[in-house]
Amino acid sequence: MPESVRNFATHFFVTGDPMIYGADAAITLVSLGIVFTLTYFKKWKWLWSEWLTSVDHKKIAIMYLISAILMLFRGGADALLMRTQLAVPNNSFLTAEHYDQIFTTHGTIMIIFMAMPFIFAMFNAVVPLQIGARDVAFPYLNAVSFWLFFFGAMLFNLSFVIGGSPDAGWTSYPPLAGLQFDPGPGENYYLVAVSISGIGSIATGINFMATILKMRAPGMTLMKMPLFTWSVLASCVVILFAFPALTVALALLLIDRIAGAHFFTMLAGGNPMQFINLFWIWGHPEVYIVILPAFGIYSEVVATFSSKKIFGYKSMVASLMAIAVIGYLTWAHHFFTMGASAGVNVFFSISTMCVAIPTGVKVFNWLLTMFRGRIRMTMPLLWTLAFIPNFAIGGATGVWLAGAPADYQFHNSYFLIAHFHQTLIGGVVYGMLAGMYYWWPKMFGFKLKDRFGHWAFWFFNIGFYVCFTPQYILGLMGMQRRMYTYGANMGWTSLNFVSTVGAFLMGIGFLFIAAQIVHSLFNMERDVTGDIWNGRTLEWSLPSPAPHYNFAVIPTVSERDAWWEMKKAGNTSDLLPNAKEIRPIHMPKSSGVPFLMGVAFFVLGFGVVFNWWVIAIVGFVGVVACLIGRSLEEHPDYYVPVDEVVHTEAALGRL
Amino acid sequence: MSIAHSGLQHHVDEPLQTGVPLEFSTEDGATKILGFWLFMVTDVLLFACLFATYVVLYKHIGAGASAAKLFGDDVSGFTAETFILLTSSFTCGLATYEMRHGSHSRLKLWIVITMLLGLSFIGLEVYEFSTFVSHGDTMSTSAFLSAFFTLVGTHGAHVSLGIIWMGLILYQISRRGVNPVTARKLFIVSLYWHFLDVVWVFIFTVVYLTGVM
Numbered sequence: 001m002p003e004s005v006r007n008f009a010t011h012f013f014v015t016g017d018p019m020i021y022g023a024d025a026a027i028t029l030v031s032l033g034i035v036f037t038l039t040y041f042k043k044w045k046w047l048w049s050e051w052l053t054s055v056d057h058k059k060i061a062i063m064y065l066i067s068a069i070l071m072l073f074r075g076g077a078d079a080l081l082m083r084t085q086l087a088v089p090n091n092s093f094l095t096a097e098h099y100d101q102i103f104t105t106h107g108t109i110m111i112i113f114m115a116m117p118f119i120f121a122m123f124n125a126v127v128p129l130q131i132g133a134r135d136v137a138f139p140y141l142n143a144v145s146f147w148l149f150f151f152g153a154m155l156f157n158l159s160f161v162i163g164g165s166p167d168a169g170w171t172s173y174p175p176l177a178g179l180q181f182d183p184g185p186g187e188n189y190y191l192v193a194v195s196i197s198g199i200g201s202i203a204t205g206i207n208f209m210a211t212i213l214k215m216r217a218p219g220m221t222l223m224k225m226p227l228f229t230w231s232v233l234a235s236c237v238v239i240l241f242a243f244p245a246l247t248v249a250l251a252l253l254l255i256d257r258i259a260g261a262h263f264f265t266m267l268a269g270g271n272p273m274q275f276i277n278l279f280w281i282w283g284h285p286e287v288y289i290v291i292l293p294a295f296g297i298y299s300e301v302v303a304t305f306s307s308k309k310i311f312g313y314k315s316m317v318a319s320l321m322a323i324a325v326i327g328y329l330t331w332a333h334h335f336f337t338m339g340a341s342a343g344v345n346v347f348f349s350i351s352t353m354c355v356a357i358p359t360g361v362k363v364f365n366w367l368l369t370m371f372r373g374r375i376r377m378t379m380p381l382l383w384t385l386a387f388i389p390n391f392a393i394g395g396a397t398g399v400w401l402a403g404a405p406a407d408y409q410f411h412n413s414y415f416l417i418a419h420f421h422q423t424l425i426g427g428v429v430y431g432m433l434a435g436m437y438y439w440w441p442k443m444f445g446f447k448l449k450d451r452f453g454h455w456a457f458w459f460f461n462i463g464f465y466v467c468f469t470p471q472y473i474l475g476l477m478g479m480q481r482r483m484y485t486y487g488a489n490m491g492w493t494s495l496n497f498v499s500t501v502g503a504f505l506m507g508i509g510f511l512f513i514a515a516q517i518v519h520s521l522f523n524m525e526r527d528v529t530g531d532i533w534n535g536r537t538l539e540w541s542l543p544s545p546a547p548h549y550n551f552a553v554i555p556t557v558s559e560r561d562a563w564w565e566m567k568k569a570g571n572t573s574d575l576l577p578n579a580k581e582i583r584p585i586h587m588p589k590s591s592g593v594p595f596l597m598g599v600a601f602f603v604l605g606f607g608v609v610f611n612w613w614v615i616a617i618v619g620f621v622g623v624v625a626c627l628i629g630r631s632l633e634e635h636p637d638y639y640v641p642v643d644e645v646v647h648t649e650a651a652l653g654r655l
Numbered sequence: 656m657s658i659a660h661s662g663l664q665h666h667v668d669e670p671l672q673t674g675v676p677l678e679f680s681t682e683d684g685a686t687k688i689l690g691f692w693l694f695m696v697t698d699v700l701l702f703a704c705l706f707a708t709y710v711v712l713y714k715h716i717g718a719g720a721s722a723a724k725l726f727g728d729d730v731s732g733f734t735a736e737t738f739i740l741l742t743s744s745f746t747c748g749l750a751t752y753e754m755r756h757g758s759h760s761r762l763k764l765w766i767v768i769t770m771l772l773g774l775s776f777i778g779l780e781v782y783e784f785s786t787f788v789s790h791g792d793t794m795s796t797s798a799f800l801s802a803f804f805t806l807v808g809t810h811g812a813h814v815s816l817g818i819i820w821m822g823l824i825l826y827q828i829s830r831r832g833v834n835p836v837t838a839r840k841l842f843i844v845s846l847y848w849h850f851l852d853v854v855w856v857f858i859f860t861v862v863y864l865t866g867v868m
Contacts, residue, residue: 206690261805262800268798634831
């Protein structure tokens with residue numbers, strides 16, 4: 001092998017670590033397995049025409065959900081590697097460099113590539129059905145959003161085996177993340193991949209906001225909308241206001257790195273704090289972007305399984321919007337130690353503490369909804385019940401951290417780590433799991449069986465407290481985040497060991513969820529009613545899964561909890577279509593362009609990561625070609641003929 | 656049960672409402688225009704972040720030129736750019752007016768004039784940037800220049816995109832005539848064009864006027 005080729009290959013591929021070689025082998029085997037299976041069962045055409053080119057919000061939801069669960073696995077594996085390294089003092093399971101890469105990818109994946117697609121899965125699966133619409137406002141753009149997320153995630157994960165992963169933390173603060181201290185492609189991967197999926201997120205925010213504002217069924221005024229839809233609206237408001245700041249922060253750092261600019265360098269007048277401000281102007285609202293839909297899910301689940309209408313609907317709406325607004329004004333609490341004036345710190349202290357008020361209102365409303373309700377203890381409600389004490393602790397420690405003087409003690413310690421895992425796992429992940437269990441029958445047409453679900457629940461919950469409670473104490477004892485090891489004389493050993501045990505219990509819980517899905521897949525309990533939980537909102541008026549056009553005739557809404565009220569009044573048959581009423585349905589056509597645009601962005605991103613401009617230009621031309629092609633398309637839509645609708649509805653027994 | 660809504664949302668070719676401009680006459684058109692307004696919210700914030708960065712950094716000149724020196728030498732360039740861009744917004748408005756009330760050939764003429772004004776704006780900006788670079792004032796000279804080139808360059812990239820976009824719409828209007836779809840597309844690109852004009856007013860004030868004063 002010529003020297004130059006060998007030299008290139010050793011820099012291009014990550015080498016030298018048995019775990020990486022294992023990952024190389026696993027990636028190759030899984031890819032070959034997928035190719036083989038698709039070819040063997042002749043499924044390529046099916047994959048392309050039913051999924052990759054689909055603009056149906058229900059299918060996009062399923063693709064988001066699968067991606068989110070896979071990324072939860074990847075991020076979780078990172079977490080277990082870190083906890084293994086920290087289980088005992090002076091451990092050499094991971095090197096410092098490798099540990100840095102793993103905590104960076106863990107954080108980035110969990111926030112950007114797990115939490116975001118998980119909430120988008122819920123947006124897509126539920127919102128159009130809940131508001132009586134046939135799709136989102138811009139179905140094609142919705143597919144573009146998904147593929148930008150997907151190829152952003154692919155690009156980010158590629159860093160593991162090609163070029164090396166980013167290692168400056170998921171917050172990627174300069175000057176550490178600048179070219180001077182962090183050469184190589186790893187940091188570029190972070191900046192480019194997160195930017196690409198960020199464009200997709202902005203488009204999703206715009207899309208769902210327009211959907212909710214413009215496409216509600218007649219009679220569904222804003223104050224008659226289901227609370228989940230309200231929470232999505234609140235979340236989209238925050239996406240619109242927060243994500244551009246991330247785009248700018250990442251773009252400027254990228255310009256610093258590839259064009260030698262001086263935004264955030266230590267020389268020529270750069271100011272690293274500017275990045276940190278921009279980053280958190282997105283970063284703090286981001287946690288509300290992911291928690292607000294979870295709040296919406298809890299509201300739906302609590303009301304359904306208490307067989308009662310939600311307590312304090314209006315205050316629920318007001319508190320969602322209040323959190324969306326106040327959450328935008330708290331970002332500087334991430335760096336009270338920056339050295340801003342006392343006045344600045346006081347402002348951000350108080351604004352942060354204010355978030356606890358609307359959140360508290362919501363918790364009391366959920367509890368009071370259950371009060372004297374007819375409670376059915378199902379999987380979604382179980383996760384909701386587990387959320388409440390968990391989030392109460394996370395919220396309380398959040399108020400501690402909000403106190404600027406005290407934060408000088410807590411800052412960047414394990415106390416902080418425990419706090420935000422308590423809110424993000426106890427709040428967001430529990431919420432998404434509750435939502436997954438709740439809407440799974442609607443998405444897939446069958447129910448997840450409880451058998452392994454209860455094991456998953458208890459392992460995950462007990463594991464959670466065992467993992468994170470010790471970390472609060474470790475933080476107070478002075479253990480800082482991102483340390484790859486510690487000395488035996490620090491007195492941190494036993495608590496760290498306990499924490500690691502807890503992490504593995506959570507890992508077992510995750511495996512039980514996987515087992516539950518597989519078990520339910522092979523022992524399918526079909527949902528033939530479409531209303532398996534005795535639900536309250538319009539999605540339960542449809543068959544499971546809903547036909548691709550959702551509603552053969554659009555319902556007219558007169559009450560909150562429209563479906564529940566119709567059931568109570570005994571006029572649910574009003575929602576069934578009448579053969580004479582059915583008219584051709586206008587729907588968007590499938591399109592391969594969003595997928596190709598994702599591929600083009602991937603190529604563009606890959607070129608930028610390695611500063612290989614020819615490849616980048618090829619990708620850019622591809623993106624432009626996709627945009628122009630779409631603009632010139634004359635008939636991006638078609639009519640579903642009456643016969644087909646009648647046939648489908650009759651087959652579903654609805655005519 | 657009412658079926659008033661049964662035709663539904665992705666109505667492209669059936670005008671639903673009369674008495675409103677063509678671009679708003681279908682539900683699809685009205686929804687897309689709302690969607691574009693929401694997009695502009697994000698674009699405003701994108702520029703807001705770039706402006707904030709510029710304001711934080713514009714006195715951080717390191718060993719490079721100051722704003723006063725850079726812009727004070729020759730004010731004719733950015734003054735001309737300002738007049739050209741503001742005029743192009745006016746001609747773009749005339750195109751929308753002709754779309755609604757007048758002749759389609761004049762509509763196309765005004766679009767072409769708008770595009771030409773846009774091109775001359777870009778030409779002046781490229782000339783300005785290349786002059787700075789030839790004097791050694793590049794993006795990697797100082798934080799101030801990084802922020803300047805990025806802020807003004809991002810606006811320039813937006814304008815360039817707008818010109819190409821307008822060309823595509825012009826092509827579609829020539830091929831397909833003015834219908835609810837092409838009317839909506841022209842209306843949206845004109846919104847975008849006016850928005851870029853507003854951003855330029857801020858660049859003129861914050862970057863150039865503040866710089867020379």
